[in-house]
Amino acid sequence: MKKIFGFGRKRKEQPVSGSASLPGVPGGGYELRDKDLGKLHRAAAGGDLGKLQQLLKKQEINQLDKANRTPLHLACANGCTEIVTYLVDNKCKLNLCDNDNRSPLMKAIQCQQEICAIYLLEHGADPNLVDVNSNTALHLAVCNPNISLAVQLLEHDADVDAQNQEGYTPLFLAITENNQEMVDFFLKKGASVHARDKSKRTPLMISVSGGEFNLIKILLRYGADVSHKDENGWTAEDYALISGYAR
Incomplete structure (x- = not known):
């Protein structure tokens, strides 16, 4: 370390890891067991529109299961577009x-069910709700290598600089995914190149x-500050x- 920083500067603590993974998003869909589902939720998850219509004559359309999921949650997670539309x-x-x-x-986005997500957005679904880790739908969209879901969310007023509990904006996550197209897209849409996480x-x-290096070039092109210091006094050069x- 002293050999690297042989410029008479005081030795600093090692910086926090450079990763910025998405907390609380191990996968996409729900783990479903028949015994945990009522008939209405089972019909929604399985895409059985006829059965769903029959059950809704006597049951409430927003009925919650033990995990507080509505039939719409399950239909979105499984891409049952007919059920979602109905x-x-x-x-x-x-x-x-x-x-x-x-x-x-958020489940439609997380499970990359684009048709379901677009239908919800077009009918007024809120793109800026946050989950238990303060992730928004746009944070979840970054897990998809295709930018189409992110495009749809921003067209419906999603907050491009929303921060989750670690302080990560969607731009941070796009960088950790090495998704150059999405990084460039977020910056074109006004994402802050000067955003800071909790560290x-x-x-x-x-x-x-x-x-x-390609991501670095994009960020510098949008005016990234090379002199900014993190909570330990480290600059981008130190990182x-x-x-x-070194190069």
Whole structure:
């Protein structure tokens, strides 16, 4: 360390890891067991529209199961577009949240069910709700390598600079996914290149830590500040050196 920083500067603590993974998002869909589901939720999850219509003659359209999921949650997670369309057209509530505080829209995004997500957005689903880890639908969209879901969310007023509980904006997460198209798209849409996470790290520091030179070039093109210091006093250059990317 002293050999690397032979400039008479005081030795600093090692920086926080450069990763910015999405907390609380191990996968997409729900783990469903028949014994945990009532008939209405089972019909929604299985895409059985006839059965659903029959059951709704006596049951409430926004009925919750043990995990606080509505039929719309399950239909969205499984991409049952017919069910989603029917439920929405029959005025089900769009923004109820399950035990992870995720709305049907968030489940559609998380499970990459684009048709379901677009239908919900077009009918007024809120794109800026946050889950238990303060992730928004746009944070979840970053897990999809295709930017189409992110495009749809921003067209419906999603907050491009929303921060989750770690302080990560969607831009941070796009950088950790090494998704250059999405990084460039977010910046074009006004995402802050100067955003800071809870450790006061910037998107540039995250990209430097991973040695992602193309991402670094994009961030610098949008005016990333190379002199900014994190909570330990480290700059982007320090992150590059400690990560073994001297050049």
